[in-house]
Amino acid sequence: MLPKKFSSIIQKKAFEIGFDQFGICEAKLPPEKAKLLKEFITLNHHGTMNWLKNRIDQRSSPHILWPEVKTAIILGVNYRSKENPLENLAHPEYGNISIYARNRDYHTIIKGWLKHLAQYILKEAKLFTQNEQVKVFIDTAPIMEKPLAQQAGLGWQGKHTNLVSRQFGSWLFLGEILTTLEIPSFQMGSNHCGSCQKCLTICPTQAFPKPFQLDARRCISYLTIEYHGSIPIEFRKPMQNRIYGCDDCLSVCPWNRFASQTRHVKLQSRPELIAPPLMRFLQFTEDNFRSFFSGSPVKRIGHLRFIRNVLIAAGNSHEITLLPFVKKWINHENAVINETAQWAIDEF
Ligand code: SF4
Structure with missing residues (x-):
């Protein structure tokens, strides 16, 4: 040792x-x-x-x-x-990207x-x-x-x-x-949640069947990032304008009050990703997407999965100026995009 x-x-x-x-x-x-x-x-x-x-x-x-x-x-x-990621949820014409993915x-x-x-x-x-x-x-x-x-x-x-x-x-x-080195261990961390339930009750899709248990299939982070198909209808409205991930359960934790802002510039939000207009993203070609998100975690979901998420946010916004840009995605050769665009149009 x-x-x-x-x-x-x-x-x-x-x-x-x-x-x-x-x-x-x-x-x-x-x-x-x-x-x-x-x-x-x-x-x-x-x-x-x-x-x-x-x-x-x-x-x-x-x-x-x-x-x-x-x-x-x-x-x-x-x-x-x-930034507080919950604030942007009140502005449906802008997309909400998880804090961790707002830079490199x-x-x-x-x-x-x-x-x-x-x-x-x-x-x-x-x-x-x-x-x-x-x-x-x-x-x-x-x-x-x-x-x-x-x-x-x-x-x-x-x-x-x-x-x-x-x-x-x-x-x-x-x-x-x-x-393979043997190094003395530190003392294990103990749980300080107490009677708090804030992260469980804020979840827009009830993704926690009980404390300390996550059903990823209901989690907006999973649905917008990992899931490839058409997002089930029951989760689309609760998604609001979340187009990549969700920070609700993290944001609401009372222990955040002791946290200071990151000291790492490369992890601070790019200004254009704090409240990006959905209208801009609806016009993204694959080349636009790849160059705008170069070096970003968002790039890994690919252009069409990203557009699927943006279409849902556009439908949820009921912002009529977005309608012509949503319509451009119907009759797309990708069945998921086609179906999601149709759903979004029906929401206006
Ligand atoms: S919000 Fe934070 S302190 Fe409260 S239950 Fe969740 S993890 Fe624990």
């Missing part, structure tokens, strides 16, 4: 690199976490996200994914914006930081031991990062199932470094 001062040295370096939170735990999750994951899959709450069930055993604990691993180092990055794709930014820190850890560890290994992950492997983050002391999994930090509220990106 490496001495405690080793943890302090790498924690200091992590903050210098750009991370805002840091924790360490044994790279092993208790069997209850695997049980919860299996229940999520058995109930079909994962919807069409089959990758969640395909490697379920590996996902249940890092030591099954990588038998030699000893320690998980969990890093958090604060992405709190100065965080994966590319944080992966570089993780690699930098991993190299530093190996260099420092050579003073104590040889032939150790590190691997970095940011949504790149079947790892349950939220329970690990709680175990490593970054916070706790709130009733909305996301991580909550006393310092940063619900606005944290998570990345992981797994290593």
